[in-house]
Amino acid sequence: MSNTKHLFRLKLAPWALLGVSMAWGWAFVIMKDAIQRQSVNNFLFTRFVFGAVVMVLIRPSVLKLLNKDLLLRAGTAGIFLGFGYIFQTLGLARTGAAITGFVTGLYIVLTPLFAWLFLKEKINRFTWICIGVATVGLAFLSIHGFSVGFGELLVFVSAIFYALHIIALSQWSSGRDPYAMTVVQLAVCALLSGVASIPGGYSPPPDAGVWGVVIFTAVFATAIAFIIQTWAQAHMTSTKVAVILTMEVVFAAIFAIIFGGESLTLQSAIGGILVVGAMYLIVIKESK
Numbered sequence: 504m505s506n507t508k509h510l511f512r513l514k515l516a517p518w519a520l521l522g523v524s525m526a527w528g529w530a531f532v533i534m535k536d537a538i539q540r541q542s543v544n545n546f547l548f549t550r551f552v553f554g555a556v557v558m559v560l561i562r563p564s565v566l567k568l569l570n571k572d573l574l575l576r577a578g579t580a581g582i583f584l585g586f587g588y589i590f591q592t593l594g595l596a597r598t599g600a601a602i603t604g605f606v607t608g609l610y611i612v613l614t615p616l617f618a619w620l621f622l623k624e625k626i627n628r629f630t631w632i633c634i635g636v637a638t639v640g641l642a643f644l645s646i647h648g649f650s651v652g653f654g655e656l657l658v659f660v661s662a663i664f665y666a667l668h669i670i671a672l673s674q675w676s677s678g679r680d681p682y683a684m685t686v687v688q689l690a691v692c693a694l695l696s697g698v699a700s701i702p703g704g705y706s707p708p709p710d711a712g713v714w715g716v717v718i719f720t721a722v723f724a725t726a727i728a729f730i731i732q733t734w735a736q737a738h739m740t741s742t743k744v745a746v747i748l749t750m751e752v753v754f755a756a757i758f759a760i761i762f763g764g765e766s767l768t769l770q771s772a773i774g775g776i777l778v779v780g781a782m783y784l785i786v787i788k789e790s791k
Contacts, residue, residue, distance in 0.1 A: 517786040
């Protein structure tokens with residue numbers, strides 16, 4: 504790869520991840536109604552199966568790339584991701600959506616800690632400041648009264664798995680086909696959410712509205728988003744990825760205000776500014 508092309512990808516990666524955050528923020532808003540009409544595990548199972556099948560149908564030759572090395576690494580990343588979704592769902596059923604958003608967002612702190620522990624990745628003072636600012640911003644965006652219970656504990660476990668997923672992709676994405684990596688991750692997530700659906704049984708989306716949300720989230724917020732994330736993490740550190748992905752909460756708040764009829768409070772505005780500021784500083788430094 505030429506040096507020019509490599510530098511271009513280094514500059515493009517943060518902005519590509521910002522697009523992923525935007526898709527996830529929009530998905531959070533439109534899923535709110537859909538998962539009231541279909542159980543969350545059923546919804547996740549349909550979403551991941553649809554995403555994986557569509558990817559294979561678009562590029563059937565991807566199946567030839569599924570060697571032992573890729574299956575092992577992408578499969579492990581998929582396990583981390585799948586358990587992240589499942590524990591977040593279990594926690595969400597036992598606590599409020601706002602506090603779930605904040606506790607999940609703690610992967611921004613856990614990611615550099617795990618990167619330091621497992622990968623010996625050094626985190627400089629500037630990055631820690633950005634992490635601190637983003638964490639405070641998440642708190643302003645999400646917390647309106649706070650209590651710690653079993654639900655919060657389950658969500659915290661999901662944050663651990665999301666952090667491990669980010670680190671796994673940062674370690675294993677380089678040199679491997681992002682499309683094939685994504686197909687395996689989605690297949691593993693489908694398997695795990697399918698197993699989680701067994702106690703209550705499976706039922707398909709009940710109406711066209713829910714199917715529409717499934718299709719959007721499967722294609723844009725799952726297949727395309729994870730291809731971009733897998734590709735981008737071959738060009739960025741896990742810590743900087745974590746900071747940029749916290750923009751999901753900001754986009755969710757913006758879309759909820761514009762399309763969901765929610766009001767903008769001073770607390771939410773301050774939180775959003777802090778997260779955007781931290782993300783901007785990380786992106787500018789990454790692009791230099």
